Amino acid sequence: MNSQCMLFADEPIALVRDAEGGIGYHPGVVADDVAAAWFDALLPSVPWRSEERPMYDRIVAVPRLMASVALSDPSRPPCIDAALRAVCAVAPAPYTRVGLNLYRGAGDSVAMHNDRVHGLAPGQPIAILSLGAARDMLIRAKPGGPSRRVRLESGSVLVMSHASQHTHEHGIPKTSQPAGARISVAFRVRLPCT
Ligand SMILES: O=C(O)CCC(=O)C(=O)O
Numbered sequence: 001m002n003s004q005c006m007l008f009a010d011e012p013i014a015l016v017r018d019a020e021g022g023i024g025y026h027p028g029v030v031a032d033d034v035a036a037a038w039f040d041a042l043l044p045s046v047p048w049r050s051e052e053r054p055m056y057d058r059i060v061a062v063p064r065l066m067a068s069v070a071l072s073d074p075s076r077p078p079c080i081d082a083a084l085r086a087v088c089a090v091a092p093a094p095y096t097r098v099g100l101n102l103y104r105g106a107g108d109s110v111a112m113h114n115d116r117v118h119g120l121a122p123g124q125p126i127a128i129l130s131l132g133a134a135r136d137m138l139i140r141a142k143p144g145g146p147s148r149r150v151r152l153e154s155g156s157v158l159v160m161s162h163a164s165q166h167t168h169e170h171g172i173p174k175t176s177q178p179a180g181a182r183i184s185v186a187f188r189v190r191l192p193c194t
């Protein structure tokens, strides 16, 4: 890599622009060894749950494990606080809750969707820290058209504005390439009593 590339290696990449900051990808927010240590700490300590949902005439398992932890929960894993500080360095906000996803391998995914904004504080970002294996995210404007593909590397933070949830969808498709496990840690600002 030449010095020009080195200089800009960790620059944020704007993927979507809007009045609230749009959607941006911040590579290298957390060093690789730190991200790996947080992955190793979260994998066994988070209360992962599997969910089912109806699909046509069947009930199917949601293809990933999920968990949710309040940032005020005294039993939260300590690295959540360290992760919060790292995320606040690029997307400061009064976060209240983290939603975690565990993609066990290449077959785990999340379908294209926007995050439900009901109960989230207007104007506040959603910041997703990636740990473990890199996976691609697709981002597409709601009217349809081409998707933008962004590789979410371990230690990166993807920041999405509240407004962008009305205009764009995002998802993590299954991949035909072998993939190790990945944990995403999504920081959100919930309104009180929702
Ligand atoms: O795992 C990710 O990076 C995305 C997760 C996501 O979109 C969600 O939990 O709503």
Ligand SMILES: [Fe+2]
Pocket: 113, 114, 115, 170
């Ligand atoms: Fe989402």
